[in-house]
Amino acid sequence: MRYEVADSVAGAASLLAGEAGQSYVLAGGTDLLVQLRAGMISPDLVVDIKGLDETRTISESGGAYTIGAAVAGAELGEHDTLGTVWPGVTEGAELIGSTQIQGRASMGGNLCNASPAADAVPALIAADATCTIIGPDGTREAAVADIPTGPGSNSLGKGEFVVSINLPSRPANSSDAYLRMIPRTEMDIAIVGAAVNLTLDDDGTCTAAKIVLGAVAPTAIDVPAAADALIGTKLDDDALAAAAAAASAAANPISDKRGTVEYRIKVAGVLTKRAAKIAYDRARKGSAS
């Protein structure tokens, strides 16, 4: 295994593309080193991308945020405004691992590692986030939703990596929330995650919604039927019950040691309802303004 430090994003892409064997990107390393030490991967080349401005900076322009793919969870949580404008995105990223893991783990890594239970991903998809990808053929934009393709696999081509994650500017009266269920109180993998992103009008009627579930399918899933149940309502009990039922209907989970199919389906509805209420209260308080 060779270890190289990228001196530019283009340089990183050309190193990755030029390696005939297995090449991997290193950001926080909290997945890569575990896989390396467990013998799950045998890289010929590891390219460290976290020393670059593009991968380590959070910037805001006209209400839109660009978040470097290697920005650590703790750095996201400490940002002045991100957690106010996108509380759901921020809380999803901050739920990953322990304090120690938060010091290193990145949203870019969480996205590309492509765990179905990745806590950063549902809220990003609910936010209609995109990512900037660089590769041997140049730079392209893709929806965050299009990156994971199944457990542990993603849509990036040879030599490509995610440089940054981009959150759009927000209308007034908008907010989001992410909740997950884990069998322990802390330090565990989600058995269900639910992200809700809402926009309200001045009277509190929902005008736009997006609801995304994690850990109940091979990738995070957008559930438009659940969102539709909220649009045009003030999230009364009937609307919340309909959204919960739609979320449960869309869930297609597996049973494992953390939870059964039946439990995950039930909890998908419960968390959808709870996250929707939190997002609604945040939007009413004008957290996005």
Place this chain on the structure above:
Amino acid sequence: MAKIHVTTTINGDPAEFLCEPHETLLDILRDELQLTGSKEGCASGDCGACSVMLDGRLVCSCLVLGAEVQGSEVETVENIAQGDKLHPVQQRILEHGALQCGYCTPGIVVAAKALLDRNNDPSETEIRYWLAGNLCRCTGYDKIIGAVMDAAADMRGEAS
């Protein structure tokens, strides 16, 4: 494969070492630099026994490559007592008997100090969440939490 030459700062002193690309910071600290306070528990980032500060962030040194610390500042548990004077976290852990086998203790000292350096008045809940990545199989945690609460009071200058 040539080894990688790394220059860094460890516990305030310049340090340099040669490492293989796959070697972790924990391997280097323990096997090359004889700083054996940091322990290997799980080697997968779950237990926190290898906790160190890297550029002011609490991290698991088992999940950092040695090569990554080029130009960085690393602080290990060996740098926390000042000579013979223990840090309040260490002193209170002793007084509370907040250890049995002691294997997790260096990681807990580093992690608890990192918390108190940011916030010298944490709630019990904040301490429990902050230390959730430091596993202890002996104490049941209550004595550790109590020690950190008292250390925080010491750092605030309150008599106890």
